[in-house]
Amino acid sequence: xxxxxDLFSLLLTFFMLTTSFRPQEAAPIExxxxxxxxxxxxxxxxxxxxxxxxxxxxxxxxxKDTSTHFREKLLQKMGEQYxxxxxxxxLDKFSKMAGFGMPIKNVKDWINAADPKDRxxxxxxxxxxxxxxxxxxxxxxxxxxxxxxxxxIKGDAETDYTAVKKIMDLLxxxxxxxxxxxxxxxxxxxxxxxxxx
Amino acid sequence: MGEIIVEEKGKKGGxxxxxxxxxxxxxxxxxDLMCLLITFFMLTTAFSKPKVMVIxxxxxxxxxxxxxxxxIPKNRTLNILLTEGHKVYYYIGIADPKKPAEMPQLxxxxxxxxGIRKLLLIKNKDLFTKIAEYRDKRITGKTVVADTTADSAxxxxxxxxxxxxxxxxxxxxxxxYKDMVDIIDEMAICNIGSYAVxxxxxxxxxxxxxxxx
Numbered sequence: 301x302x303x304x305x306d307l308f309s310l311l312l313t314f315f316m317l318t319t320s321f322r323p324q325e326a327a328p329i330e331x332x333x334x335x336x337x338x339x340x341x342x343x344x345x346x347x348x349x350x351x352x353x354x355x356x357x358x359x360x361x362x363x364k365d366t367s368t369h370f371r372e373k374l375l376q377k378m379g380e381q382y383x384x385x386x387x388x389x390x391l392d393k394f395s396k397m398a399g400f401g402m403p404i405k406n407v408k409d410w411i412n413a414a415d416p417k418d419r420x421x422x423x424x425x426x427x428x429x430x431x432x433x434x435x436x437x438x439x440x441x442x443x444x445x446x447x448x449x450x451x452x453i454k455g456d457a458e459t460d461y462t463a464v465k466k467i468m469d470l471l472x473x474x475x476x477x478x479x480x481x482x483x484x485x486x487x488x489x490x491x492x493x494x495x496x497x
Numbered sequence: 498m499g500e501i502i503v504e505e506k507g508k509k510g511g512x513x514x515x516x517x518x519x520x521x522x523x524x525x526x527x528x529d530l531m532c533l534l535i536t537f538f539m540l541t542t543a544f545s546k547p548k549v550m551v552i553x554x555x556x557x558x559x560x561x562x563x564x565x566x567x568x569i570p571k572n573r574t575l576n577i578l579l580t581e582g583h584k585v586y587y588y589i590g591i592a593d594p595k596k597p598a599e600m601p602q603l604x605x606x607x608x609x610x611x612g613i614r615k616l617l618l619i620k621n622k623d624l625f626t627k628i629a630e631y632r633d634k635r636i637t638g639k640t641v642v643a644d645t646t647a648d649s650a651x652x653x654x655x656x657x658x659x660x661x662x663x664x665x666x667x668x669x670x671x672x673x674y675k676d677m678v679d680i681i682d683e684m685a686i687c688n689i690g691s692y693a694v695x696x697x698x699x700x701x702x703x704x705x706x707x708x709x710x
Contacts, residue, residue, distance in 0.1 A: 334681075
């Protein structure tokens with residue numbers, strides 16, 4: 301028994317010290333692989349998730365400095381845009397939550413949902429139709445809130461290219477021309493020897 | 498779960514012995530808890546941080562006849578068309594509907610090593626060799642420079658390149674996101690100096706319809 305306990309303690313300590321929690325995601329997304337070794341930045345990044353079925357989710361971080369509260373400010377700005385008000389408690393709760401994807405009018409319900417199942421049910425994707433393009437407003441407001449935010453696109457490998465293209469066009473309309481495509485690392489190198497004769 | 502140790506109290510007529518305590522403690526609950534915690538941490542840990550591939554798109558201009566638009570030499574243009582079923586087609590030059598006699602033919606290829614990569618390597622031989630030699634020199638220690646210096650040197654080589662292909666990547670509506678990432682990745686592997694993701698023209702979509710299956 302003792303050696304087992306020893307081993308367990310060791311493993312437990314290792315995991316506790318090295319852990320960095322996997323962020324919760326609204327939908328399971330299997331990213332395509334590439335050779336890029338550039339790491340995704342931790343801060344100042346807004347991520348647009350594109351699920352297999354074309355649903356779109358959005359996430360932004362609070363910024364490097366804890367005093368910036370980018371998420372709170374963003375929700376407040378969106379509230380002003382859509383004539384919705386949020387209590388300070390709701391804003392605070394929102395700033396601690398992860399990615400989301402629902403029409404703006406349901407964000408309040410999502411924040412206040414008591415049951416995680418109810419919360420997941422609300423995640424239906426951000427509407428992007430031409431009359432009321434809410435994703436564009438999220439991007440615009442996020443850019444105004446955090447001026448140095450970069451944009452990452454995390455799409456599922458099997459998503460239709462048109463769905464991704466739509467997002468890229470939307471971003472370009474908002475003067476974002478540089479994207480970070482989130483990928484898995486898969487080494488694949490070509491050296492001089494592989495050069496076809 | 499816990500064991501109940503019933504203390505025997507004063508047996509009839511027996512001598513009251515000093516109770517011997519066992520030096521062993523029951524570790525089972527602790528081990529249970531540890532198992533639980535280890536499982537929890539193992540499942541929630543994200544070991545590898547996600548990697549990103551940076552792509553800069555050409556800025557959208559409202560005016561298609563803009564004088565500042567870069568002129569692309571015809572023989573350097575390599576058009577890659579992506580369509581359904583992870584299929585790749587390519588043609589060299591410009592498909593101009595006004596000149597049907599000079600219409601280039603689509604060639605079918607794939608994402609394998611002998612497919613599009615071979616073509617890109619042959620087309621980009623000079624630049625690729627140059628960059629690969631530079632990298633080799635760094636690995637073997639012949640030149641010692643910082644990573645950032647090397648990156649900017651490679652960037653400069655790509656910029657100065659005057660013979661390599663200019664790749665235009667065009668995906669139709671049946672292509673998958675994976676195809677797009679794969680082909681951009683292929684550009685990085687083959688050290689292509691200049692490439693861009695653009696929309697296919699109606700002529701090209703027509704060509705895709707009649708393309709060899």
